Amino acid sequence: MKSSFVHRPLNSPFDDPVVFVRVLREKRAFLLDLGDISRLDPGDLQKITHVFVTHTHIDHFIGFDTLMRSLLRRDLPLCIYGPANIADCVEGKLKGYTWNLIRDYPLRMDVFSVDHDIVRHTSFCAESAFERRDEGSGRMAGFLYRDDLLTVKTIQLDHQIPCLAYSIEEVFHININKSLLKDFGLPVGPWLSDFKRAIRAGHPAETEFAVAGRRLTLGEMRRIATIAEGQKIAYVTDVSITDDNIERLVEFVRNSDTLYCEAYFLDRDIDRARTRFHLTAKITGTIARRAAVRRLVVMHFSPRYRESSETPESEAMREFMRQNA
Numbered sequence: 001m002k003s004s005f006v007h008r009p010l011n012s013p014f015d016d017p018v019v020f021v022r023v024l025r026e027k028r029a030f031l032l033d034l035g036d037i038s039r040l041d042p043g044d045l046q047k048i049t050h051v052f053v054t055h056t057h058i059d060h061f062i063g064f065d066t067l068m069r070s071l072l073r074r075d076l077p078l079c080i081y082g083p084a085n086i087a088d089c090v091e092g093k094l095k096g097y098t099w100n101l102i103r104d105y106p107l108r109m110d111v112f113s114v115d116h117d118i119v120r121h122t123s124f125c126a127e128s129a130f131e132r133r134d135e136g137s138g139r140m141a142g143f144l145y146r147d148d149l150l151t152v153k154t155i156q157l158d159h160q161i162p163c164l165a166y167s168i169e170e171v172f173h174i175n176i177n178k179s180l181l182k183d184f185g186l187p188v189g190p191w192l193s194d195f196k197r198a199i200r201a202g203h204p205a206e207t208e209f210a211v212a213g214r215r216l217t218l219g220e221m222r223r224i225a226t227i228a229e230g231q232k233i234a235y236v237t238d239v240s241i242t243d244d245n246i247e248r249l250v251e252f253v254r255n256s257d258t259l260y261c262e263a264y265f266l267d268r269d270i271d272r273a274r275t276r277f278h279l280t281a282k283i284t285g286t287i288a289r290r291a292a293v294r295r296l297v298v299m300h301f302s303p304r305y306r307e308s309s310e311t312p313e314s315e316a317m318r319e320f321m322r323q324n325a
């Protein structure tokens with residue numbers, strides 16, 4: 001089954017955690033966190049339309065300058081989501097430069113600050129030298145972002161400071177039955193994207209499509225499509241070991257096809273983990289197992305384990321694979 005997006009971590013688990021999510025068949029991509037993104041090639045950088053930042057510790061936000069610089073001449077706005085202080089952090093970054101020569105540049109940034117279930121919208125446009133503009137606020141209605149392919153949800157966790165976890169889910173996945181398509185005498189082609197979009201949007205059965213010189217209705221064509229549950233990924237990092245965080249996380253990441261999660265400390269260093277407000281690898285493995293996650297990808301390891309024979313990955317996987325007693 002082909003999914004509508006693919007995803008990959010950009011860096012090694014000892015470097016900044018960043019996941020690149022590319023929407024297939026469309027020229028757009030998302031980033032989960034905005035740490036070091038120097039490994040992204042220029043073509044992929046240009047595709048980024050939405051960035052979801054967990055919190056603005058330097059290892060999760062230092063890529064802002066690289067991204068903004070590469071998008072200065074792009075017409076498409078950049079949307080940045082993050083915790084309550086994200087607009088202040090973006091403003092602070094922008095104030096670090098002088099902007100007298102960019103007023104004819106097209107870049108616009110829309111920044112969405114999440115404070116529990118309230119989302120505040122702030123914009124920064126090159127044409128006004130990135131002056132901060134308040135665009136109002138609203139209540140989150142179950143999701144943070146949605147388009148006709150994907151839904152992004154978030155929860156606010158504790159890392160001594162607020163820290164957001166994110167999930168990205170396909171609305172649902174539509175498969176085309178190629179042999180039925182052949183029986184209908186119809187070619188594959190770009191019209192199938194319109195057809196899928198119409199199903200997703202719930203268009204009426206009499207909606208017409210012009211295909212290979214014929215006119216067909218959505219109702220007639222509906223048989224060639226089967227609907228499957230879509231892919232879900234979740235991204236969690238920099239979380240304190242508290243019962244509240246862990247119980248809410250298990251529910252939030254439940255049934256993810258892939259969970260990206262920090263495994264900063266080994267469990268033998270749990271005291272250190274508590275004072276640094278991070279999870280241990282063992283706790284990460286437990287969360288993934290309890291949430292019936294299909295694949296666990298651990299990231300964000302403390303440099304202290306670079307030479308260690310026991311790695312956060314092996315500890316997390318051992319716990320993840322353990323059968324429930």
Ligand SMILES: [Zn+2]
Nearest residue numbers: 057059060238
């Ligand atoms: Zn971190």
Ligand SMILES: [Zn+2]
Nearest residue numbers: 055057159238
């Ligand atoms: Zn942090």
